[in-house]
Amino acid sequence: MIDAGTALVVVDVQNDFCAGGSLAVPGADEIVPLVNALAARFSTVVLTQDWHPAGHASFASSHPGRAPFEEVEMPYGPQVLWPDHCVQGQDGADFHPALELSAAQAVIRKGFHHAVDSYSGFVEADGRTPTGLAGYLRERGVGRVVIAGLATDFCVNWTAQDAVRGGFEAIVVEEACRAIDLEGSLARAWAAMTALGIRRASMAEIAAYSIGPKSGLHFSENSDAMTKS
Template sequence: MIRDLNPAPGHVLVIIDPQVDFCPGGALAVPGGDEVMPLVNAIARRFDHVVITQDWHPPTQVSFATNHPGAEPYGLAKLAYGDQVLWPDHCVQGTPGAAFHPDLDVPHAELVLRKGYNPHVDSYSAFYENDRTTPTGLAGYLRERGFRRCWFVGLALDFCVRYSAEDAVREGFAAVVIPDACRAIDLNGSLADTWRAFERLGVVVVEPPLAA
């Protein structure tokens, strides 16, 4: 139960991309994405420290299928930094789809981190762009604040949540994912790959799922 979740000093909740376009009716809807908002709110109330990430793409974002003539959404493109899934246009800067979902209620969040604004590189992770070398600055922020353990919730479990948790470990933080407060896309086995990656890297998955 949520009442049993008692974060210790040095713990921070990272809410990944709780945005309109990732919820039903949005441009890149994650099935059931809107369903997690009440639980995310309840979890956030247990944390003194919260970070929220926000996809913030220019219309020219290289990961948009519309910027590759003849390409279809959910296909792959070989870019300078490797294979990139091509997505429907989503979370375009300043559009209603880029806004936080109206059911999100986390007024005490201390940082909103925008990512994916580089037109030449997508950014799944809260820590690194998809070239795996360009940092977002989140690791430095967390270290300066004295945080040691990151808890992750949000959208989508098998992309932005996954890579954020993996990079937290890479940067020396303990990482915990609460799957009941996430939803997945599950593209070409991506969800199964996520569970294997978490096990391999030591990302803690909280089970059984928490209840509001």
């Protein structure tokens, strides 16, 4: 098992983001077995769940004359308009049926305020409304989060960045994520994460080692790879 001070945060592995969903991320279904394998190694596992009311302000359908993937200004800043997705109580909001949920101790729902979107598992898009995830992790003695899920350039990216801003170390398992990549959004996301000191790890690195503070492992300052000291 990974040390108890490290939690796995699984971001939005939900039907609407997977094959056949209204906002399907290319290759999303491929990460499900990887996420299941990761979850078996952690004593603290948290799932985030997009949970929008019908007619949410982030939906293109709520803005007459606008199309999905256009951008508008909201009171909290720029907002990409999405197809209706992850609507409360609908099948699209459910977790992928093959996602192994038995290891998860908490589900953090986000995006349920009608006028505010929420990519991050930690803070709503207004930048000031917490989801409660940071407090939960601190009470569990967690100081580091390993992140997997959907989509790399949006909800994974924002979750990782807000983890660091909240005082946590953050590691993203790149193979266990998939991206939307709107006009270069994936490259911009990785640049922003790297600038904050967020590290990439591979499935092999997580599988081969404990990454606890006494494990003798560290990240090279000049590489995204985990190395053994």
